[in-house]
Amino acid sequence: MSAAPLTVHREVKKIADTYADSMVLLVATSVMSAQPGVSWAGAVMATPGALDDLAAQGFSLDVVLDEVVVALGAVELTAATPRRGAPEQTELHRLSL
Numbered sequence: 001m002s003a004a005p006l007t008v009h010r011e012v013k014k015i016a017d018t019y020a021d022s023m024v025l026l027v028a029t030s031v032m033s034a035q036p037g038v039s040w041a042g043a044v045m046a047t048p049g050a051l052d053d054l055a056a057q058g059f060s061l062d063v064v065l066d067e068v069v070v071a072l073g074a075v076e077l078t079a080a081t082p083r084r085g086a087p088e089q090t091e092l093h094r095l096s097l
Helices: 022-033 048-056
Strands: 009-015 038-045 068-074
Touching: 022 038, 022 068, 038 048, 048 068
Parallel strands: none
Antiparallel strands: 009 068, 038 068
């Protein structure tokens, strides 16, 4: 008997009217990637290249250039749900990026 294939759930959040330094985005990506069940994560500024990368990972996007985009792919639905509230309440947003 073989196990059923895992379904990857994707979640995208955007933080409008916010700039984030690349180092902050790198740390956010690293922290999200280390969570159990997460298969892919990225925190990026919405640039054409970054949006192309997110689309290549299967994320549907409705964002404006230069917004902060937090994207997460997880094999467990609970892993794809922000644990500390909405993006506006996360450390990333509180840093007044």
